[in-house]
Amino acid sequence: MNLNLTLIGQAIAFAVFVWFCMKYVWPPVMQALQERQKKIADGLDAASRATRDLELAQEKAEETLRESKEQAQQILEQANKRANQIVEEARDNARAEGERIIESARSEIDQEINRAKEELRAQVSLLAVAGAERILESSIDEAKHRELVDKLAAEL
C-alpha cells in the first residue's frame, strides 16, 4: 500500500463529483420530490374538499326534494279544495236554478189556474144567465140581471 499521486487524483475526482452532484443532480431531484409532495398534498386536500362538497350537495338535494314534495302536497290540497268548492258552487247553482224553475212553473200554473177560473167564471155567469132564461122563459132584463149574476159569479 504505497501512497502516491492517486491519492490527490482521487481527491480531485471526488471534489468534482461532489460539485457536480450538488450543482446538477441534487436540486432538480429534490425540487421534483418537493413539488410532487405538494401536488399530492393538494390532491388529498381537493379530494376531502370534494367529499365535503358532495355531502353538502346531497344535503341540499334532499332539502330541495323535501321542499318540492311539500309544495306538491300543498298544491294538491289547494286543488282539491278548489275542486270541492267548484262542485259545491255548482250544486248550489243547480239547486237555485231548479228552485227558480220550479218557482216559475208554479207561478205559471197559478196564472193558468187563475185564467181558467176567470174563464169558468165568465162562462158560469153565461150559463147561469142562460139557465135562468130557460127556467123563467120570460124575458128578463138582461142588463138588469146580469149585474146580479156577475156579482154571484165573483163570489165563486
Place this chain on the structure above:
Amino acid sequence: MAGNNMTSTEYIQHHLQNMTYGLHPENGWSMAHSAAEAKAMGFWAIHVDTMLWSIGLGVLFLYLFRLVAKRASTGVPTGLQNFVEMMVEFVDNSVRETFHGKSRLIAPLSLTIFCWIFLMNIMDLVPVDFLPMLAQKIGAWFGADPAHVYFKVVPTTDVNATLGMSLSVFALIIFYSIRTKGLSGFVAELTLHPFSTSNTFAQILLIPVNLLLELVTLLAKPVSLALRLFGNLYAGELIFILIAMIGLWQLPLHFPWAVFHILIITLQAFIFMMLTIVYLSMATEEQH
C-alpha cells in the same frame, strides 16, 4: 486462475498490484512492470486502474442521476426515476436525522459518497480473474508482457482512493469547524479540552496534553474512515482471490461469500456516508 505457471503467492501478489504509471528513478515516466518498480516510483506514480475505474464509476453514477434530474417530473415516477428518488430520499433522511445545521453541500456530498463508494465496492462481485484477464489480453495485444499487466478492479481496495476521499472529508471538517467556531474557537477546542481548569497557570500546563489528545482524536477521523473501508474491501477481495485459487470447488464457496459481501459492500458505503455526516455535524455544532 490467471496463468497456470504461477505459484499461489505470485498469483495473489499479481492480483494485489495496481497498474502503476509513474516516474521511475531509472526509466523515467513509464508503466511499472513489477511491484518493485512501482515501489521505486515512490509518490510520483499514479494507479491507472484505480483512477479509471473510480472515475468511470463516478461518471456512471452522475450520468444516471443527471439523466433523471434533467427530466424529473412531478407526475408518477417510473423505473430509474423511482430508484433515484428512493436513493435521494434515503440520503436526505439520513442527513436530516443527524445533521441539524443548514448546508447545501452536505446532502449531495453524502449522496455522492454513498453511491460512488457503493459502485466502487460492487466491482468486488465481478469474478476476480475476469477483468484482469481481459486487461492482460488487451495488454498483450498492445505488445506488453501479459504477466506484467497488473489490473485491480476494485478502487476501494486501493488505500489511495479511500484516503483521498477521507482527506477531502477531513478538509471539510476543518473548514466547517473554522467557519462555525472561528479560528480561535477551533484552536480553543483543540487546546482547552478535555482538561480545563479556572487556574490560568494550570491551564497553560494542560494545553500540550489537551492538544495531543485532541489532535489524535481529530486525525483519527480521516484515518479510521479510510482504513475501515479499505480494510474491509481489501480483506474481502483477498478472500475472493483465495477462493478463486482452489479451483473447481470455488463455486460453492464463492457464492456464499459473494452474498455475504453484498452486505459488506452496502454497509461500508453506508458507514462511510454516515460517519461523514456525523463528523461534519460535530464540526458545525457549538462547543460541548
